[in-house]
Amino acid sequence: MARSVLALVLAGSLLGLTATAFAAGESSHETPQPPRQKWSFSGPFGHYDRGQLQRGFKVYKEVCAVCHGMKYVAFRNLTALGYSEGQVKAIAAEYKVQDGPNDQGEMFERDGRPADYFPTPWKNENAARAQYNGVPPDFSVLAKARGYERGFPWFIFDIFTQFQEHGVDYIHALMVGYKEKAPAGFALPQGSYYNDYFPGHAIAMPPPLSDKRVDYSDGSPTTVDQYAKDVTAFMMWAAEPHMEIRKRIGFQVMIFLLVLAGLLYFAKKKVWADAH
Amino acid sequence: MTASSVEPNRRDFLYIATGTVAAVGGAAALVPLIAQMNPDASTIAAGAPVEVDLGPIAEGQVIKVFWRGQPIFISHRTKKEIEEARKVSLASLPDPQADDKRVKPGKDQWLVLVGICTHLGCIPLAHQGAYEGWFCPCHGSVYDTSGRIRQGPAPKNLPLPPYKFLSDSKIRIGEEDTAKV
Amino acid sequence: MSGHSTYQPQSAFMKWMERRLPIAGLMYSSFVAYPTPRNLNYWWTFGGVLTFLLGAQIVTGIILVMHYTPHADMAFNSVEHIMRDVNYGWLLRYLHSNGASMFFVAVYIHMARGMYYGSYKEPREVLWILGVILYLLMMATGFLGYTLPWGQMSFWGATVITNFFSAIPLVGESVVTWLWGGYSVGNPTLQRFFSLHYLLPFVIVGVVVLHVWALHVVGQNNPTGVEPKTDKDTVAFTPYATIKDGFFMACFCIVYAWFVFYVPNYLGHADNYIPANPAVTPQHIVPEWYYLPFYAILRAIPDKLMGVIALFGSIGILAFLPWLDTSRVRSANYRPLFRQFFWIFILVTVGLGWLGSKPAEGGYTIAARILTIYYFAHFIIILPILGWVEKTKPLPNSISEAILKSSGVSSAAPTATKS
Structure with a gap:
């Protein structure tokens, strides 16, 4: 008994020590977490909204494509947008x-x-650097190449809630996160813009969207927020064009595995009934 | 599994059901493993029709273009070549087909063929062999000026790709002329 | 694999075959008649799960190779080609990348089970050491595979891991240059990593054969840690163990499929969707989750060479486990004190893993140092001392006795389903 108490005390002190250490290690969060958005494609039965993808494509074509290429997406892929x-x-x-x-x-x-395939609007990275003060990243997989730390315990819940929209939440937040002026005391480098959600806040990309910049024919609001949502959804499609079929097959596989596991469970019980 | 001839009881039914479901799942799992070897989406898209300008092809000349990775022969036939192709008796051919069935109506001088020997897939040489059509250097198959097999081990005539005339001097290979069919 | 078995060939062909190549008899004695302790719980099904995953990884891997291009300029493109254009390419790649993670989930549980029930103890030392070798091979294979998509994490992971060897005194730099085939990680590195990534799984298959062979010589351990004495203590592998393994494998596949179909990039890192860029290191570079505890140990030590030694030592020390644990009782079920220390050890390892994902600064480093010291103390101090001071519970005389004792509660269930 005394020994198990000893083990418990040891475990407790170990925990306490490390916990104090963690508390010291927690650095102040400079970049806020992007707010969660509602996306039609989230969750086990998620679907892309064709109308939204077409609007997002329009925003890409008329605004983003001036600087950003999309070299892994072919024109033929656009049939998936409903064209x-x-x-x-x-x-x-x-x-x-x-x-x-x-x-x-x-x-x-x-x-x-x-x-x-969609062309890249600059010859090579050096040319882009000279022209844009940085290399505008390719759009093909960008929605999967961005994200943010969810932190404990959220990253565990995310497995069960199937939260996978870190990238799109971040990109949307980035689009709407520009500030006219950097806060007092923030030294903004030449040729940079202040953005709440960009790590380090100084981003080389000028605010790309403004209200009424792109015309929508379906009556959707022509606001920065709506543009940001639409183009981000479009980017998610570009990065994961087979998501819908993936989730659909996934559901069938789940049903199949549950049936198989159930049958195997009862078969196992019958087999083992002989052994007892 | 006991191989008894009596009708299965409930326990056997459970085992059979389990085995069947597992087998169906295993078979379904094979589908992607097999399907992945078929041409992928980019290959299929790259097989889109190609347009060929016939203008620069001189009479008596045969050019080679590629469609879906296959060589396509375009032969601008001379009068003599057309006559030779027409006068042969169909009954004497291993794979009988009339010459006018192998060209588009009114375009007798233009013969368009898939340039792959029907024996084992080599590319035959133009203007060679006993019939001055094509001769396959691999195993000696001889084709006439209509691309029909005449001698040698090949069983069939050189096949015709789908194509259509866009104008008198332009064809598109990979698309059949749907208007006239 | 006890030589001549009870296998009776039925057909004339099998009789003919059996006299020339008794493979059917070998299979029969190894996977049908082979006696397994009747009290094995579900923790013992992970060997089967691992075999299944090894096969699945090899099949999906061979298929991915049909479409992948191991060249620094084309690797990333070819992976995107697989994801977008190849028929079911996205499925095959997600199966393979998540399969690697599932492989490590299963192997960690398999190892923890061995540690909890003392499966490494006499006469299973060689079986255990073969397992440690398999684990090392898996780590190497997993690391090599992670470099192949040639994203940012691939590239910088390869750079950091190969730089371990630069810690070797005198020849370190030359060894690293030799590993790279250049003066930095580049195309020659990718091509050799690809070759080795294809080779190692087949080495793993070979060692698995040895592992299973050793297992069939000494027999399986069981939750009591008491060796089977009579026929009553065992059941035949088929159908009893096979159906149980099959059931659990289906359950495991549900978890596997969940990741593949619903959160396929959860276990990966977003930065690996950025093509490799030798000019920019990602802000926060972390290895795959399954290396995180060892990564934390590496970073906890302020000295470069000592850090690398500690990292390899933390894995190598597992091979000495049969001799570091001085207790003669195998199962933690009969070792009350060890059982608590076992769970502390698991928590410490998980804690190290969490720290490995955090930046190496301030309190995180201090915490990692404390846990690293504990990690080694568990093997070098706690286990040897426990064996001498612990008062263990009385062991049952046999497996069937242990079952009878506990059957007062559990025997009701199987009889109820008979009706």
Whole structure:
């Protein structure tokens, strides 16, 4: 008995020691956590909202694409947004794509075809750096390449709630998180802009969105917040185009495994009934 | 599993049901493992139709273009070649097909073929062999000026790809002319 | 694998075969007639789960290789090609990447079970050491595989891990250059890592065969830690153990499928969706979750060489466990004091894992140092002393006696389902 008390005391003191150490280690949170948004694609039965994706694509095409490429997404993929093959052909033809060499050995430009990929609007990273004061990241997987720390215990709950929208919450927050002026005492470097949610706050990208900048034909509000939501949803689709089928197959697999596990459980009971 | 001939009782039923469900699941799991070897979406998209300008092809010339990774022969036939292809008796052919069935109506001079020997997949050489059509260097199959097999181990004529005339001097390979069919 | 078994070939062909290559007899004696203790609980099903996962990883891995390009300029692109264009490519890749994590979940439980029930003790020392070797091979394979997508974490993980070897006095730098095939991590590194990532799983298969062989020589341990004495203490592997393993495997697959289909990137890191950039280190670089405790130990030690020694020592010390634990009683069920220290040890390891994911600064480092000291103390001080001072509970005479004792409560359940 005395010994088990000893073990408990040891465990307790170990916990206490480390807990004090943690408390000392907790650094002040400079960057606030992005607020949670409602996304149509979250959860086990999540679906992309086609209308939203098309609006988001419009924002990308008219605003973001000036600086940001999307090299892993092909025009043909846009049929998933609800566009017809003809519409996709027309969209592809709006872009110029380099092809070649032709019979004379020259590279040439031609209209895009559905099989082509979204072009990157700069020649190479050095050119981008010279022009934009940084390399605008490619949009293809950006929604999966961004995120934030959820912290204990939330990261454990996230397994069960299937919260996976760290990236889109962050990007949305970034879009609406610009401040006209940096807070007093913050030394904003030349050519940077102050953003609440960007790590370090000084971001090289000027505020890209403003109210009424992009026309919507479906009557959705033409506000920065709506643009941010739509383009972020579009980016999620670009990063994870097979999400809907993944979740659908996932549900079927779950049902199957539950049935199989149930059958195996009773089969196991029958088999072991002989052994007792 | 006891192989008894009597009708299965409830216990056997449970085992059979479990085994069946497990087998169905295993078979379903094989689907992605097998399907992944089929052409992927980018390969299928890259197989989109290609357009070829016929203008620069001189009479008597055969050019080679690629569609879906396959060589396509476009032959601008001379009068003599067309005549030779037409005068042969169909009964004497291993794979009988009339020459006018192998070209588009009114475009007798343009012969478009998939340039893959129907024997074992080599690319035949143009203007060679006994019929001045094609000759396959791998195993000696001989094709005539209509791309039909005449001698050698190949069983079939050179196949025709789907294509259509966009104008007199332009074709699109990979798309059948749906208007006239 | 007790040589000539009770296997009776039925057909003429099998009789013919059995005289020439008795593989059916070997399978029969190893996986059908093989006696297993009848009191094994579900913690013993993880060996089967691990076998299943090894097979699944090899199958999905071989398929991914059909579409992947091991070149610094194309690796990231080819992974995106798999995710977007290949038929079910997204499924195969998520199965493989999450399968690696599931593999470690299962192996940690498998190891913890061995530690709790004293499965490493005489005569199972070689069985245990083979297990430690398998674990090391798994860690190497997992690390090599994580570099292949050539994202930021791949690249910088490869840089940090290979730099461990720069801590070796005198030849360290040359060894690292040799590992890289250059003066930094680059395309030659990726190509050799790819080759080795393909090779090691088959080495694992080979050691698994030895592991199973050793297991079948000494027999399975069981929750009482008392060796089976009579036929009453055991049941045949098939159908009893196979159906139980099968049931649990289906349950395990539910967890696996949950991650694959619903939160496939949860166990990964967002930075690995950024293509490798040799000019920029991610702000907060962490290894995969399964290395985190060891990563915390590495960072807890202020000296470079000592840190690396401590990291490898923390894994290597497992191989000496059979001799560090001086108690002659196997199962923690009969060792009240050890049982508490076991759970403290588990908590300490989890704590180290959590610290490994935190930045190495201030209080986190102090906490990691305390837990690192405890980690080693558990093996070097606590286990040897416990064996001498602990008063253990009386062991049952046999497995069947232990079952009879507890059956007053549990025997009601199986009879009820018979009706």
